[in-house]
Amino acid sequence: MAREYSTGFTPSWVVSLRPSEPQGSNLLITERQKSQIDIDRLACLLYTEQGVEMQRRILDVLQHDPVFDKGGNYFDSRIERFKTSVARAKRLHQLHQTHNWSEDELKWAIELIGEPTAFSLHWKGFLPTLQEQGTPEQHELFRRKAESMEIIGCYAQTELGHGSSVRKLETTATWNPDDRTFTLHSPHLTAAKWWVGTMGLCANHAMVMARLILNGKDYGPHPFLCQIRDLITHKPLDGVYVGDIGPKLGYNTVDNGFLFLNHVKIPHINMLAKFSRVDYETNVYIPPESPAMVYGTLTMLRAALVSESARNLARGITIAVRYCAVRRQCSDPDSEDKSAELQVLDYSMVQFRLFPLVAESFALNFTGQAMTDFYHDARTTLAIGQSNNGCGSSGQRAKALFSELHATSCGLKALATSAAADGLEVCRRACGGHGYSSFAGIGAIYMDYLPSQTYEGDNYVLAQQTANYLLKITLSVLKGDAPSNVTAKNLAAYVAKKHTPVHFDLDRDKDILAAFGWRAAYLTFDLLRRRDNDQRPKNDLLVDYSRLSSAHSQFLVLTSFHDKLNNPDTLSKIDPESLAVLWKLFRLYALTRVISASHEFYVSSALQVAEVVRADQETILWLLKEIRPHAVRLVDAWKLPDWMLDSSLGRYDGKVYEDLFHRASQLNPLNRLAMDPRPGSGERNRSGGDDAKSRL
């Protein structure tokens, strides 16, 4: 959508100025002419055809709705932004109902708005927990009210003193057999629920994770539904102390909150009882039958986080690649003519920083797709197993599949969210000085994205789970168990060959993939040896647990990328020329990962120093040049609308400088501040205090 440029108080001699030649818009037109990649077909590969169509349709609704006008986003104070966020969340709910949007459609709407939504934890945390862990009776009682938002809920797990360690939560839920209630209580300051999204000001109910205490015995954390505010007055109820935890580096459109409970009684029905429950007749705890399904849900969540990481990175890379094609600095170091400036994207150093991230955004997207497919396969296998009463090979296979999926999804979540966060900052810095302006648009994405390093499991803690699983599977492979999944197969292949000399050719994609598999398997066995043979304390091995998880996850990401490009469905969807560029991205991505972890390839004897030198000094350079003409179209294929990116630097039309100037001169409220900065002015300053702060 074209922006209208107000010329309010700008003198006419300024209004008449244009950027010096060449114009950014012409540079981007030229860029797009250099490549024949069909961005529509590539977009369908990234999102599916339905996905592309859905986004287009929802964008059309949102960008014409004044509630979602983004004009104030970079200027408003936290309080203003939060008020706007609540207004948007309410409007979203209305649109959700009016247009009868599916869950997927709602998710796209939230993503297009481009900021965390005030009700996000109601939709993403509270409702799913109610749906998956509630009984039909509980659905009847609470779920419909929650869907109509009579009940606004949040998911209260983390405490002030307890993040990663769910088992150590302090909040208690004590069963009272006499009146068949639970008493929820925060025994210490550190027991306060903390960081709970949508709780600070919005929610009137909380799903409280509390330790179930029954007959003096502690059964660990379980979910309890607790009303915290009055449905009419919205005042906190008796025994409830609740509020917002204060400003954060990002996410300020969400009211992350705290909650203290002082012996608050809730009825028996408020303990979510699908998996485990308290029998109120016998006062006995009934444990869950199988955690497989709970695993499944978490896995889906992590698959979604991997896909999200790809799209977040895509936002940064779209902005950076477009701006680096428009921005020109210094002259070609190899040219005699020092008058012309080079597009920044022509410098090999800039290509080396950005193109592997273009590749990574694709790789992570395909990995997210593969995880979702894997999840649905596992569900199907489980369903067959369950129809056989959980017995038989299907049941066993489903269990193995879910274990694999659960464990590998931990490592993949850690790798993907770290890669995207770090990649966004690389993109921002590649934009030079202007990358630091809010109008660049990358900073806000980055700041809002940072919590991904800790939520759904701290990345370093998750990595341990993946490594533990790998060690377990290795023992099973060594026992001679038939390998049932990609992880076990890779380890078995290593065992079969580890005493023969191996050689991987970095000019062959299949060999590159195999080298990553080899390195991961080597590190697994090496860690096992040090743990079991050398009897090293686990605490001494944590750095290696983390490295192993990364190495294995990297292998899985490359496997997904490789499989996607080999998939007949892919071949039918895109033309050979585009596919050839994607293979170059695959190789660039893989080889740059080899460079940054070369030590592990040497230790495992997968590669020799001379081979890596050649890849580094020859192949990568060649790949960068091959990819260069396609760079702008490759990011265009993500089809991220200007309205979503809200970035001066990332504009589709390349009018970077016009946009920066417009926002600075016409939209920026600081320029309305009349002031006298002279030290002699405003005698009140001398007295200090609030007076001095409020007046200039």
Added chain:
Amino acid sequence: MAREYSTGFTPSWVVSLRPSEPQGSNLLITERQKSQIDIDRLACLLYTEQGVEMQRRILDVLQHDPVFDKGGNYFDSRIERFKTSVARAKRLHQLHQTHNWSEDELKWAIELIGEPTAFSLHWKGFLPTLQEQGTPEQHELFRRKAESMEIIGCYAQTELGHGSSVRKLETTATWNPDDRTFTLHSPHLTAAKWWVGTMGLCANHAMVMARLILNGKDYGPHPFLCQIRDLITHKPLDGVYVGDIGPKLGYNTVDNGFLFLNHVKIPHINMLAKFSRVDYETNVYIPPESPAMVYGTLTMLRAALVSESARNLARGITIAVRYCAVRRQCSDPDSEDKSAELQVLDYSMVQFRLFPLVAESFALNFTGQAMTDFYHDARTTLAIGQSNNGCGSSGQRAKALFSELHATSCGLKALATSAAADGLEVCRRACGGHGYSSFAGIGAIYMDYLPSQTYEGDNYVLAQQTANYLLKITLSVLKGDAPSNVTAKNLAAYVAKKHTPVHFDLDRDKDILAAFGWRAAYLTFDLLRRRDNDQRPKNDLLVDYSRLSSAHSQFLVLTSFHDKLNNPDTLSKIDPESLAVLWKLFRLYALTRVISASHEFYVSSALQVAEVVRADQETILWLLKEIRPHAVRLVDAWKLPDWMLDSSLGRYDGKVYEDLFHRASQLNPLNRLAMDPRPGSGERNRSGGDDAKSRL
């Protein structure tokens, strides 16, 4: 200073809550008892005795002055923060004059306030330029007024379309022989001065870098003093369009501005004329005699940036180490007892992330000191040379010293500022979820620190200058010139030995240092070969230019660290036990750098894979354990006051949870927002628009 806890609206049952045991305050007391490091003596090593005393004295003035009260910093909107910043800048000017502070004292004051100051570019950019590039007549006319702040100035170099490439600036200053004036003009939108600190709202004068045009010939950028606002009304003058460029990720206490000039005339005296000038009798351009002194000033600036990087990193590491000693998560993986939680600082993974940064903060600090010493030596040598009319060996030696200092300071600035920025983010993430809260204090430091990656030269561009210099020196070494500085000596040593097998023992500090020298020299020769023998285009080698600059700078940092610990002055200042810990930090820092760049050590044959494996799996782990008991005292030695850090997590007394809760519940203005989040409420929402945004 103890904070007073208001108990305003908090119910008494909440007020009575304490954190669960053990208390953070006791944990930090225990930590400090574990080590005998004398933090006062170590602080003197970091700052000098005078430096420590100066900080204490200035802190005493600032923290009792209500203008500098930090209570609103994390909550205020950009406009409020900027107003406060101007009030503080004015107060600083008053204190500066009242207490007759030196330049150093003013710098400490700005650093302790902990935010970029509204007048910073007046003090750091405008005044120094006037002082160093102005003639005595210009000092008489402008400097005194600038010191009394009748003139408030800024340094206007960067343009909307031109950052790194000063030569391409578009603003022109055309000499008019008839009336002996210059006409300053912005010919395009991209010629607008942009990012200029203190310009947006404060400055009434600008030091404008503009291309001097004389008799139709372009003499490139020179500094011109231009009044931009009326001294009484503070309104922009005719032909001047000036304003603030809008919000940034940080630095929002400074009014980075834009400036357009429309054929603005200034008198001849307004071109700073110490080095080059226009003779108004003959209309001839008089070029500068020697750039050595200009180099010198830039070098001092970069030395200051290296020291600043150390102190910025120290802020992050102080907060992270203290909080990780207070925070407890999960139980010891090697203990049977799963009830007790381990201090996060006891996990090897956390130590591996944080302790090398403790070491790096020391290393960068010592490097900054060494650069300052080197600068003063070079000045002395230059003075001797000048007293011989610039002839003789002293003059030549001074020139060589300044070249070395200039070139290596580019690479060191790039290495130090990148290391500090990236290190701050590592510290923030090591704080887990709470690291994302503004109250953690690291986020604000990081965001304000980020521009260091681009200011005083983009880090990637600076790295090229260092590499170019190394290639030049290498040619001179190959010619057989006697090596005159540490860089040339290292290259000459490599040449002497490169055909004999080398071996460096990672158990000997001197060998470690030599291995870093070897690697840097190898990369220099390798790059030279590829440039000259293989005739590779320079654009193909930019990644290697950057790597070479890093490798060489890393060698220099380690050299400074090593020299400092060997210095007799150091030995006289601190006790042997503390010194032993510092040597462990040296080794940890060096070995972790080896791990992350191991490929370059293998390529250069400086190290073998097995040696690196041993360092990685044995030595580093041992060092982490050795350093662990001293961690809190090591960061205490930086003596960063609570008032400066303004961090809940980094409190000296360890009352982390009390502080987080206090700020969230008592200071956070969002909790005063009364709201009704129900979608049915506020019918105006349905109509959308501003109404919907302003009301809930």
